[in-house]
Amino acid sequence: MRQAIQNARSLLERLPRARLGFFPTPLEKLERLSDRLGISLYIKRDDFTGINLFGGNxxxxxxxxxxxxxxxxxxxxxxxxxxxxxxxxxxxxxxxxxxxxxxxxxxxxxxxxxxxxxxxxxxxxxxxxxxxxxxxxxxxxxxxxxxxxxxxxxxxxxxxxxxxxxxxxxxxxxASPLGSVGFAAAMAELSEQADALNGLRFSRIYHSTGTGGTMAGLHAGRAMLDMDVQIISVAASPKDESANLDRVFSLCRAALETIGSGAVPDRSRMQVNLTQWQPGYEQPNDASCEAIRLLAADEGLFVDPVYTGKALAALLADARSGRIRRGENVLFWHTGGATALFAEPEILGDAVTGG
Ligand SMILES: Cc1ncc(COP(=O)(O)O)c(C=O)c1O
Missing domain, CATH: 3.40.50.1100 (Rossmann fold)
Known part of the structure; x- marks a missing residue:
């Protein structure tokens, strides 16, 4: 992996980059939530990217x-x-x-x-x-x-x-090829951190998807680094599954081209989880409200009602149903967005009171 990371980094370094954030963002184990779910759950703290208090992807x-x-x-x-x-x-x-x-x-x-x-x-x-x-x-x-x-x-x-x-x-x-490059670089960052944790390997990454730029970048990084990880992109809004995958796939290929990598992404490994977006964009549901409360109660951390709460809800559902096997190493990629906790009441819903 070390050689692949170095190759990726030397390609990425040729692109102009404004140093705005705090990188690498922390990679931490969520001990209490792991125990509760019977899995080994880590979090990538992109709520900590900077450039101000609020962070995000x-x-x-x-x-x-x-x-x-x-x-x-x-x-x-x-x-x-x-x-x-x-x-x-x-x-x-x-x-x-x-x-x-x-x-x-x-x-x-x-x-x-x-x-x-x-x-x-x-x-x-x-x-x-x-x-x-x-x-x-x-x-x-x-x-x-x-x-x-x-x-x-x-x-x-x-x-x-x-x-x-x-x-x-x-x-x-x-969501442009150049924007997605940021998340291809993020996969190199994650790989380096995982290597340093005794060669930790994740079987799954859960993250929230909206415009698809983050998803395209994660898949570009996965291809460049030849990582064997399932990326579960949890939709925050309704999507036409196949048109959306076509779009993300071409964005991913264009990001790799921008980087100058010859890596070939695998469209068949791209999947969007459509179980949580209802009733709509910026409209919470019971599962996302529960996810917000659970992460706060177990770990003192915050996810938001629009994006990360829904992504965490999908992860919780998969852990509880057994789709994630006991003991699996799973990563929840926190993409930020906590300001939505202070948005209009329609956006927050019943997260505080339960619902
Ligand atoms: C907090 C948060 N998470 C996830 C996403 C989804 O990212 P993308 O638009 O790259 O799919 C967004 C952006 O819209 C966001 O603000």
Whole structure:
């Protein structure tokens, strides 16, 4: 493994990277939850990536995305998400560190109350981002409104570029080949840490998936390092299974190309777990509420209702059903997002009171 890690690292080092976060993030065993479930459960603490208190998976992507933007002399960066988007907030913060003006187009999946700023939207304001709220108009779907936000962003970028500024357009979730490189690099980081723990090997990695950028990067890293691990990507929103896998697979291949690796990813090993997203994006369910409470009660750690609570709920369900065998080494990749605990009551649901 050591040689494969070195090869991966020397390829990755050729790409521009803005050093924004705290890496490597800790890899820890969850002793009490392991005992409860009868498995050997570890956590990768990407809630600790920085660059501020709130961490999360986007910092890994932004190191590469904004690393390139800085080389290109960007003065402005536009990105997209929901009004409580972790990606949008982390992008705004990272832009500030690099002297780039952040511009956000935020689709109001859960409409914010204008007189009561909460959570990431509040932080976006503190960060002084240029904020455009895009409501979902009557007769429009969430996807329609998102499409409209992309068109608005493209128009704003063109206007800035015409006026002599340099504006980069970062896709929603940072889901581009360059963004996914961050998670291929993360697999090299994980492998190094696991090697140092007496050659620890995980049979499964559970993580939350939204735009698919993290998933594509994890699979790119898996292919590059020739790791034999099952990656269970737990959907935070409804997905057309095969179209989504096609998209993630091509993103994964494009990430490997960007890195300059000849590794070939295996589409048949890609799987999205669709058991937990209901009733919808930013809408909690009983299992995610229980997962939030259980991790807090057993380990003093927090997962969120939108992403990581649902991913942990899938892991808990698989451990309880016996799909994860007793004693298996399993990794829960914490991708951050705890600010959602302070978002609108519709987003948090009954996590506190039980439900
Ligand atoms: C906390 C958290 N976990 C997981 C994800 C999913 O990551 P991706 O969009 O790369 O699939 C996101 C991003 O949307 C997130 O904010």
């Amino acid at each position: 986007k910092v890994r992507k932004l190191e590469y995305l904004l690393g390139q933007a800085a080389v290109d002399g960007a003065t402005h960066a536009i990105t997209y998400g929901a009004t409580q988007s972790n990606h949008a907030m982390e992008t705004a913060a990272a832009c500030r560190r690099l002297g780039i003006q952040p511009i956000l187009y935020l689709t109001a999946v859960v409409p914010p109350k204008p007189d009561e700023l909460r959570s990431n939207l509040l932080l976006d304001h503190l960060l002084g981002a240029e904020i455009h709220i895009v409501p979902i108009e009557p007769g429009e779907t969430e996807a329609d409104a998102e499409e409209r936000s992309f068109a608005m962003g493209a128009e704003r970028a063109a206007e800035l570029n015409r006026s002599g500024k340099i504006c980069v357009d970062i896709p929603m979730g940072g």
